[in-house]
Amino acid sequence: MNEVLSIAEASEELDRTLGTETRQAYARVLEVAPHLGVVAVVLGGTYPAFCPSKDGLENSQVEITPERRFYESELASPHFPARFRPFQEFFVARGIVPAVKELVVVAMLHELGHADDYHTYITHANGDTAAAFKTYDHDWRNQVEALPLGGPTSAAEAAWDENIDGYQDQMREAGFTNEAWLAILEANTIAYTQLPQEKIPDNFALQILASIYT
Numbered sequence: 001m002n003e004v005l006s007i008a009e010a011s012e013e014l015d016r017t018l019g020t021e022t023r024q025a026y027a028r029v030l031e032v033a034p035h036l037g038v039v040a041v042v043l044g045g046t047y048p049a050f051c052p053s054k055d056g057l058e059n060s061q062v063e064i065t066p067e068r069r070f071y072e073s074e075l076a077s078p079h080f081p082a083r084f085r086p087f088q089e090f091f092v093a094r095g096i097v098p099a100v101k102e103l104v105v106v107a108m109l110h111e112l113g114h115a116d117d118y119h120t121y122i123t124h125a126n127g128d129t130a131a132a133f134k135t136y137d138h139d140w141r142n143q144v145e146a147l148p149l150g151g152p153t154s155a156a157e158a159a160w161d162e163n164i165d166g167y168q169d170q171m172r173e174a175g176f177t178n179e180a181w182l183a184i185l186e187a188n189t190i191a192y193t194q195l196p197q198e199k200i201p202d203n204f205a206l207q208i209l210a211s212i213y214t
């Protein structure tokens, strides 16, 4: 399990097992950003992610969850509308109600958008991949730390739900009621999608989608 695939192989596998149509999207990615052809894909992990490598794009990986259940629970999540808003608008404007099929292609394109952003960092560092990695990682930490909850919503939510290291106790002592907590989770989710390192991949994904769904 979790073998390392090319994006083409991963697309085929996703389309075969989930009934998605990611191959067309992938073909378009290679036209727009041929440098992404070297990025490896692992079908696994608990949520889609981009893992940059200090050695450059060739050793960087995109992880795509192949489990239908993950996408179904995303669709049902209370945070989904805030996180998915630009894509929701995109699909609804084309008469499509987003479901698992759309979510998978968005996830793949978004993570490839992270890889494309990382490629920009490498270009700006004149090909010094170690320097690019350092800047990329530094920028990411700064952006995430500036969020209302100081980190991604999923991490804060888990810390609250499971009271990790007394997190919920401390937040309640600081005056957070259930209602206030849900409000800040929502604000945090919206702020997360507005982080430069999240907006760039979203825009990359929307650009590819716009050339497919005309």
Ligand SMILES: [Zn+2]
Pocket (backbone or CB within 6 Å): 110, 114, 197, 198, 201
């Ligand atoms: Zn992202």
